[in-house]
Amino acid sequence: MANEPQGATIEDYLLEERRFPPSEAFKAQTLAASPFLYDDADQDWQGFWAKQAGELLDWDSEWHTILEWDLPFAKWFVGGTLNACHNAVDRHVLAGRGDKVAYHWEGEPGDTRTITYSDLLVEVQRFANVLKGLGIVKGDRICIYMPMVPELPIAMLACARIGAPHSVVFGGFSPDSLIDRINDAECKVVITADGGYRRGAPSMLKPNVDMALASTPTIEHVVVVQRVDEPVEMVDGRDRWWHDLMEAAEPECPCEPMDSEDLLYLLYTSGTTAKPKGIMHTTGGYLTQVAFTHKYVFDLHPDTDVYWCAADIGWVTGHSYIVYGPLTNGATSVIYEGVPDAPARDRLWDIAERYGVTILYTAPTAIRTFRKWGTTEPAAHDLSKLRLLGSVGEPINPEAWMWYQEHIGGGRCPIVDTWWQTETGAIMISPLPGATTTKPGSATFPLPGIGAEVVDDAGNPVERGGGYLTLTRPWPSMLRGIYGDPERYRETYWSRFEGRYFAGDGCKVDDEGYLWLLGRVDDVMNVSGHRISTTEVESALVDHPAVAEAAVVGANDAVTGQAIMAYVIPRGTHTASTELGEEVRQHVATKLGPIARPKTVIFTDELPKTRSGKIMRRLLRDVAEGRALGDTTTLADPGVVEEIKRRASESPTED
Ligand code: WT7
DSSP: OOOOOBSOSBOOOOOOOOOBOOOHHHHHHOTTOSTHHHHHHHHOHHHHHHHHHHHHOOOSBOOSEEEEEETTEEEEEETOEEOHHIIIIIHHHHTTOTTSEEEEEEOTTSOEEEEEHHHHHHHHHHHHHHHHHTTOOTTOOEEEEOOSSTHHHHHHHHHHHHTOOEEEOOTTSOHHHHHHHHHHHTOSEEEEESEEEETTEEEEOHHHHHHHHTTOTTOOEEEEEOSSOOOOOOOTTTEEEHHHHHHHSOSOOOOOOEETTSEEEEEEEOOSSSOOEEEEEESHHHHHHHHHHHHHHTTOOTTTOEEEEOSOTTSHHHIIIIIIHHHHTTOEEEEEOSOTTSSSTTHHHHHHHHHTOOEEEEOHHHHHHHHHHOSHHHHTSOOTTOOEEEEOSSOOOHHHHHHIIIIITTTTSOEEEOBOOTTTOSOOBOOOTTTOOBOTTOOBSBOTTOOEEEEOTTSOBOSBEEEEEEEOSOOTTOOOOBTTOHHHHHHHHHSSSTTSEEEEEEEEEOTTOOEEEEEEGGGOEEETTEEEOHHHHHHHHHTSTTEEEEEEEEEEETTTEEEEEEEEEEOTTOOOOHHHHHHHHHHHHHHHOGGGOOSEEEEOSOOOBBTTSOBOHHHHHHHHTTOOOOOOTTBSOTHHHHHHHHHHHHSOOOO
């Protein structure tokens, strides 16, 4: 039965009673053992952020106003000047930490590079001069379309150094996506590579750039990193090799002093159907919150930790937690170029063991995949150095959380489930390890300084139960707008609930005030008038030992309005059968109540996902309702939906 709703607009069925208080061993060394950060922030949230900005960053000149808030437009640390590259690189070298490793980089074929902070400074200055030599001045936009090679963060930092905002386009995107993004930002230069390695073979990028450039009139030059050494076309006068330009470049380039509110970068999010939005992040507030969250959420001890965020730099996760956060904090990080199963399914554990990784940050989709692959691979490696695990990108199902905790974390590592978005720039809701008792599947509480509240349809706060997640006050790393479209910014994020930022996510609050993310509200299902979250049904499915992964959608139904369709990937040696389908349907009914029992279970080997690993429920709804498929351009593997369509047509509808 649903817990009694108190103004709730999404019902609340899943009851999770396991809890994990921080261990004494972890508490003894953590940066945030006591509630001091929360207390500080409760007293004066603006003063709290100002204190963090002062402590965590080097400023060239002081700000005169912490926050100017003209809803929905924020300015943080107004009047202050600083440079992001100086904060990420120079100041560590100046402080005598130049020999410290910034990145242990590993290519998919097994080649490696060790890059110290001094090395970064050398490369970044030279590349900044390369950009200047190509006519780039402060304020010009640069498109970066690269594999996960060291030149990618180097290029970003060089842009930051001279005040040219970067717009990184994920290397898996098509020429069309590249065209839209380059033209929207009117970029002058594209930085790319001939290709990168994926699944043991070169995957070419330069040909995509060549295709795009037929339709991007603002591009004057292309800089190409030689990574795979396959032949590519180089257009005379337009295309230049990275290594040639670097060799000829001057070694020294000063940092451009930047206003706190100067644009640091654009990052495009595709949304579901509409034109991609150029999310704007500026300098002072962004760096403050990424440095703060990277330090306290990951409990970073820069002298002893080896930190690994296994995301792609092409997503905001990589911008904030591979590049700007860790470098600003002087951390040592791992970067890996390729996929987790090349050459074998133990690649991540092999890397973690060899570099002595202590902090690992990855996504639920990866965790569910590892869980599906089984425990042999992680068990074959020494993961005893790990002391903290993180998750981001989707709600993490309690069983995936438990598996991560036990088989990767050896039962000793706290898990930080971190909720945030491209738009928020940095982590917003998360445990502080050492201070927060966690519950599997809950992102727990807003971080110090952050205001988050769940509201009902009318915008009234929900004390307990499900509703819409909103943010109640500005935060330093918030988006400053959508590039070139202030109206769309207001309309998209600030119009649904007066005075509040609406994130688009459903969320429930439990008896103790813990927050449980319920997925996108567009995905919420309405069964006989009950508003049921996809996340809760999926978590109940994944709770069954024979289920590796699941996605559910509501499909039109003559009787119940919508009926729940479940797409299920069997786990380990289990195989699809009518009996198993019946069993997992029953399992959901037992865990959540009969109303949440899926009408149909369709077994499949894969689920349609975006390239960042999020399940595309919209396409599953198209399949369930027998419609032609909507836009599939952001789909990682288009073949998957065809396969699912075939399976769906063969699956009996039960009930
Ligand atoms: C959306 C934002 C945040 C960096 C990567 C994704 C979902 C993200 C969680 C979490 C539940 C989560 C939300 C959010 N999401 N983290 N810990 N628990 N859901 O950035 O591509 O902008 O996606 O990802 O739905 O709105 P993004």
